[in-house]
Amino acid sequence: MIEVMKKLYSLPVPDELLIKVSDNIYKFIESSNILEFNFEIDCDLEE
């Protein structure tokens, strides 16, 4: 994954830094429930 990102974006950034920031992001997304947001229950809206 890190290798793909480095290639895709031509990033010269060290692997350790990218591993750290990507870990933080995935933990954040997991804890945020963004993907589980229920539009009907949370918003009284029909999709």
Add this chain to the structure above:
Amino acid sequence: MIDLAKTTIREVYSGIRSLKMKPTKIVEECLKRINRLNDNLKMFIYVAEVEAMQHAEKLEKELEEGVCRSKLHGLPIAVKDAFYTQDMPTTGGSIILRDFRPARDAEVVRKLRDAGAVIIGKTNMHEFAFGVTNKNPHYGATRNPWSTDRISGGSSGGSAVAVSVGVSIGGLGTDTAGSIRIPSALCGVVGYKPTYNLLSLNGVIPLAWSLDTAGPIAKTVDDIILMLNIMVGKRLKAPPRVKISQDKELRVGLPRRFIEEWISEEVEEVFWKSIDRIVSGSACRIIEVDIEWFKPLSDTRYIIVLSESATFHLKWLKNRWSEYDPDVRDRILGGLFIPAPVYIQAQKIREALKKKFLELMKNLDVIILPAVPIEAPKIEDEVLIIKDRKIGVRRALLSLTEPFNSLGSPAITIPCGLTKNNLPVGLQIAAKPCEDYILLKIAERFEKILGRLPEPPIIH
């Protein structure tokens, strides 16, 4: 001599118009005060000593010939270093853009100059506007004029401090999650985030396109209106069939539960007293509202800012990544790892909650809450204890301002008092999108009741 820390635009205008006050004298006094205070406060990245005096001389000559362009004629304005200025550097608070000299002014800067405003300098900011403390490793941490061991707040901290200490009659800032309102509240001035898209962002370094707004900072709501009218290019008006008279009973939403979750003891006392004063001093009905459903707006806002900022910064991440503040860089880099469906879902949630907000506002004129639930933190603070709960400084500062960026709503902070530590507290008032005029008229009404703060002690 006139002291801009105590004066409004209208008050100076009458002096300017009658030639009792001269633009060169006003600018000279401001430059003197900047020279005295800037080493300590770190409010300016660039002070336009030569350019501002030359411009003031030109405007003074026009006055002598009977030309007065507007109420801002000859008055100094401090501009956040995110706005392009053709005769001054525009760094975005970064080293990466240290030598950037734009070929043109940002559109709102041009409108202010056309109206006769003098740009006194470019103000310090959180690097690339990506933060709310204004602790800038390249240009220094902007200090709070009420207590210099504390932060000004950011990311438009330099502009808020400049207005607070009277080295400019007004300031320009940008607000993506609270960057105008947070420093304005912590420094005891008025800060306005207009409806999304009301002011042009042409020639402004972006942070996150779908959330960014430009806006004015000043000492009074009337000054905000005067600056806003110039930058919009026409006078704001009430929507058809809407009347905001002094005796109209206002319906004011108060999200008590949401506020109590964040508010510190120091701010609590000042905030609730100001609500009592507003209720007893004006015709308004407080309606308690539940906005617990605002909560997802914080996470979605974070996802959107990271994704959009990573897109903009990609060009520099490739070859200048080591020149960023590491804290800012890590968040920007993080944006590259957000999958597209997560970003799209965040925007969808935002749209759904906007609809819910419009429903809520059908029965309300405005919502009121503190702008910031804490006093200005000490410069070294990273974590705070609020009512026995540990909270990061960034999280606490953003908690009450960021929802209104996601909703695209106008929101203003006006000073509502001082804490026991003699630090300013800001009252935030928000309305539904496009109701800027109504919001500002209501803010003026509340401002009359709450009064103005004294000047910060550092200027004496």
